[in-house]
Amino acid sequence: MNNAVGFESALDGYRQRVDAALKERLPPQGNTNTPLESAMRYATLSGGKRVRPVLIYATGEALNASADALDVLACSIEFMHAYTLVHDDLPSMDDDDLRRGVPTCHIKYGEAQAILAGDALQALAFTTLASSLRGLLPDSTILQMIELFGQASGVNGMAAGQAIDLQSVGQALTLEELEAMHRLKTGALIKASTLLGALCSPEVDDTILASLREYGDAIGMAFQVADDILDVVGDTQVLGKQQGADIALNKPTFPAIMGLERARDYASQQRDRALDAIAPLDNQFDLLRQLAIYVVNRTC
Amino acid sequence: MNNAVGFESALDGYRQRVDAALKERLPPQGNTNTPLESAMRYATLSGGKRVRPVLIYATGEALNASADALDVLACSIEFMHAYTLVHDDLPSMDDDDLRRGVPTCHIKYGEAQAILAGDALQALAFTTLASSLRGLLPDSTILQMIELFGQASGVNGMAAGQAIDLQSVGQALTLEELEAMHRLKTGALIKASTLLGALCSPEVDDTILASLREYGDAIGMAFQVADDILDVVGDTQVLGKQQGADIALNKPTFPAIMGLERARDYASQQRDRALDAIAPLDNQFDLLRQLAIYVVNRTC
Numbered sequence: 001m002n003n004a005v006g007f008e009s010a011l012d013g014y015r016q017r018v019d020a021a022l023k024e025r026l027p028p029q030g031n032t033n034t035p036l037e038s039a040m041r042y043a044t045l046s047g048g049k050r051v052r053p054v055l056i057y058a059t060g061e062a063l064n065a066s067a068d069a070l071d072v073l074a075c076s077i078e079f080m081h082a083y084t085l086v087h088d089d090l091p092s093m094d095d096d097d098l099r100r101g102v103p104t105c106h107i108k109y110g111e112a113q114a115i116l117a118g119d120a121l122q123a124l125a126f127t128t129l130a131s132s133l134r135g136l137l138p139d140s141t142i143l144q145m146i147e148l149f150g151q152a153s154g155v156n157g158m159a160a161g162q163a164i165d166l167q168s169v170g171q172a173l174t175l176e177e178l179e180a181m182h183r184l185k186t187g188a189l190i191k192a193s194t195l196l197g198a199l200c201s202p203e204v205d206d207t208i209l210a211s212l213r214e215y216g217d218a219i220g221m222a223f224q225v226a227d228d229i230l231d232v233v234g235d236t237q238v239l240g241k242q243q244g245a246d247i248a249l250n251k252p253t254f255p256a257i258m259g260l261e262r263a264r265d266y267a268s269q270q271r272d273r274a275l276d277a278i279a280p281l282d283n284q285f286d287l288l289r290q291l292a293i294y295v296v297n298r299t300c
Numbered sequence: 301m302n303n304a305v306g307f308e309s310a311l312d313g314y315r316q317r318v319d320a321a322l323k324e325r326l327p328p329q330g331n332t333n334t335p336l337e338s339a340m341r342y343a344t345l346s347g348g349k350r351v352r353p354v355l356i357y358a359t360g361e362a363l364n365a366s367a368d369a370l371d372v373l374a375c376s377i378e379f380m381h382a383y384t385l386v387h388d389d390l391p392s393m394d395d396d397d398l399r400r401g402v403p404t405c406h407i408k409y410g411e412a413q414a415i416l417a418g419d420a421l422q423a424l425a426f427t428t429l430a431s432s433l434r435g436l437l438p439d440s441t442i443l444q445m446i447e448l449f450g451q452a453s454g455v456n457g458m459a460a461g462q463a464i465d466l467q468s469v470g471q472a473l474t475l476e477e478l479e480a481m482h483r484l485k486t487g488a489l490i491k492a493s494t495l496l497g498a499l500c501s502p503e504v505d506d507t508i509l510a511s512l513r514e515y516g517d518a519i520g521m522a523f524q525v526a527d528d529i530l531d532v533v534g535d536t537q538v539l540g541k542q543q544g545a546d547i548a549l550n551k552p553t554f555p556a557i558m559g560l561e562r563a564r565d566y567a568s569q570q571r572d573r574a575l576d577a578i579a580p581l582d583n584q585f586d587l588l589r590q591l592a593i594y595v596v597n598r599t600c
Contacts, residue, residue: 027455034463036455087419092411111392112466115415118388119422120459126426127450130443139439143430146446150427155327155336159420163334166412 007290011054018053019045021071025128039109039117040124044082047100047240051223051295052077052193056109058291059197059212062284069200070137075099076128077193080153083121084189086114088162094249101240125149137200145196151194161185165251165275169220173252179221185222186227194288207280214277215288222270223295228253230300271296305588313352318353319345321371322378339409339417340424344382347400347540351523351595352377352493358591359497359512362584369436369500372585373445376428377493380453382422386414388462394549401540425449437500445496452492461485465551473552479521486527487520494588507580514577515588522570523595528553529563530600538600543591571596 022044027037059069089096089104090111097107105230106114126146133142136155162182168181194216198204200248228246236243246253254263274292278285323345327337353374360370389396390402390411399406406414426446433442451457461484466480494516498504528546532555536543546553556564574592578585 031455032460032463033458034467036460036463040455052593083419087415090412090415092415113463115387115390115392116459116463116466119383119418120455122419122422123450123454123459127447127454127588130450132445135445139343139443140434143439143442145432146430147427150423150430154423154427155420159416159423160332160334160336163332163336163413163416166416243587 002028007287007294010287012053014057015050016052017057017071017171018074018078021075025075025124025132027124029145034121035109035113036120037234039105039113040121042108043086043114043117043121044078045107046102048082049298049300050078051291052081052189054291055190055193055198055216055219055288056286059194059285060200062281062288063198063201063203063208065197065200066136067296068212069133072132072136073196073200076125076149077189077196079121079128080149081189083118083125084158084162086118086121086152090114093162093166094245096245098236098241101237122153125153126285127200141199145199148195148199152188157184157188158186161188168252169227171252173257176256178252178254178257182221182224183217186204186224187222189218190220190223191216211281215274215292218270218274218277219292219295222267222292223273225254225263225267225270225298226298228255228265229260230298231255232260240300307587307594310587311594314354314357317357317371318378320352321375325375325432326424328529335413336416337408337419339405339413340421342408343386343405343414343417343421344378346402347421348378348381349598349600350374350378351591352381352489353489354591355493355516356497358587359494360500362581362588363458363498363501363503363508365500366436369433370437370497371497372428372432376425376449377489377496379421379425379428380449382487383418383425384453384458386418390414393462393466394545396541396545398536398541399425401537423454425453441499445499448492448495452488457484457488458486459568461488465524467553470550471552473557475557478522478552478554478557482521483517483525487517487526490520490523491516491532493571511578511581515574515592518570518574519592519595522567522574522592525554525563525567525570526596526598528555529560529567530598531555532560534599539547540600567596 003137026041026044029037029041056074056077085099086105088094090097090106096104098104105117129142129146129149161181164181165185180259191213194212195209198209198212231244231246231253234243235252254266258266271292275289278288326341326344329337329341331337356374356377357370385399388394388404389399390406396404398404405417429442429446429449461481465485489515494512497507498512530539531544531553534543554566556562571592575589578588
């Protein structure tokens with residue numbers, strides 16, 4: 001396994017790589033003489049941890065997948081993720097003013113343009129897959145990926161999670177209900193990232209996919225528990241978003257349900273579940289191991 | 301060419317057919333114990349002229365396309381259309397309270413659920429294509445369709461049109477600018493409908509596609525000019541939406557730019573352009589001819 005410095009530099013490398021690819025694939029500013037393209041670029045390029053692209057790269061490279069195909073997937077998943085952030089931040093949703101250390105999209109561009117930018121980013125996510133993977137992967141694999149993407153993002157995935165989230169404000173959820181919500185809202189796309197990266201490779205088989213499915217589920221949950229903990233103990237400056245926002249909205253969180261210490265233990269358990277899931281895989285997958293540790297230890 | 305009664309009954313038949321297919325393909329109510337699925341069904345199943353599905357059926361059947369594939373496409377295009385209506389009606393967009401004779405989605409379900417329902421409908425539109433056409437059409441054709449769909453709906457299509465529309469409130473547009481806006485906002489998906497229907501058939505060739513492209517462009521424009529005229533002379537009860545809404549919002553329209561009579565002439569010119577475009581095609585395409593007349597003469 002690489003040391004911590006090596007891991008950080010691998011993360012940085014992937015982030016720079018996806019940022020460059022995103023800049024190329026986003027529509028140029030001013031095509032329509034409206035703020036639309038600018039709002040789309042702002043929502044996508046204002047930093048971010050790029051956890052989903054990193055998962056795609058790390059999984060795909062462990063399986064010797066095509067670098068070009070991984071770039072396309074990394075962009076698509078960030079378009080999709082960026083759209084959900086823009087819409088989740090809207091006044092009628094979480095009403096957040098700050099994201100990644102800068103004003104949220106609707107604060108900067110107004111609500112209507114922010115809704116539209118999100119809509120156009122979702123369309124771009126799907127269109128990028130359908131147009132830019134052709135020739136790099138078999139057509140049947142691309143269709144399988146678009147279906148997986150749709151499952152993770154729509155009424156069986158993120159949209160459902162957000163609907164449950166909205167309804168859960170002020171409610172006392174059980175741990176099972178909270179997990180079910182986050183499995184849809186955050187987990188589905190994180191899990192899809194590992195699977196998409198793997199599906200890029202002709203080397204993938206059902207055993208590897210099963211391991212990655214379990215790994216993705218576990219680090220999705222670990223990521224969310226860590227997020228909830230950071231909402232309590234984090235620093236707004238470092239987080240880039242308002243610390244205490246969940247508490248202010250009276251949202252159910254892991255620390256609220258089980259207390260801070262038990263929530264920390266729970267995050268560690270999920271990390272260990274992720275590590276166990278890929279224990280049978282070779283050292284090509286070490287970056288995924290380091291990622292499982294990173295998502296729990298991160299400070300932003 | 302069939303008589304008027306035959307045409308009306310063909311329209312009704314297609315509407316019933318797409319409604320039945322939509323009911324089957326929409327998520328069942330209550331899956332998430334939130335109003336999400338209910339809002340999606342409400343937005344999609346509250347009537348509507350179903351012009352886009354009718355175009356898909358009429359074009360596809362003229363070319364002996366698979367009936368099952370046409371049903372899938374008709375549903376996808378209505379999911380996409382329904383999502384744009386829900387988002388366009390939002391308070392920060394056109395702020396409409398009435399649609400198809402019933403309260404708009406955000407009036408009935410609240411703004412947050414309406415945004416989410418639109419988001420989930422867009423995802424469903426793409427996912428339905430990727431999952432339900434497999435086996436019915438070649439994978440490469442399905443990918444081509446998803447790309448066409450994305451082009452028509454995203455930053456190069458409807459989303460751009462809506463962005464220009466938002467920016468044009470109170471502006472004096474030229475005829476060319478107004479046309480360019482509607483070519484994106486309404487025209488792109490109407491044109492895509494005729495192309496998608498045709499692409500379902502192995503009988504289609506480049507000559508037919510070129511005719512249909514021109515036809516789709518012309519009836520898209522005819523449809524929009526007629527829409528603008530109905531905003532002036534229509535009846536709220538028959539329209540199912542507020543008559544005079546464009547005027548109230550100070551939106552540029554064809555009657556506002558050129559006066560009512562010249563706008564009527566212009567709609568007729570576009571209808572004739574549509575008819576000319578498909579003049580070389582055989583009488584299998586007669587329903588498209590009747591549709592071109594219908595979109596201009598309609599009262600709602």
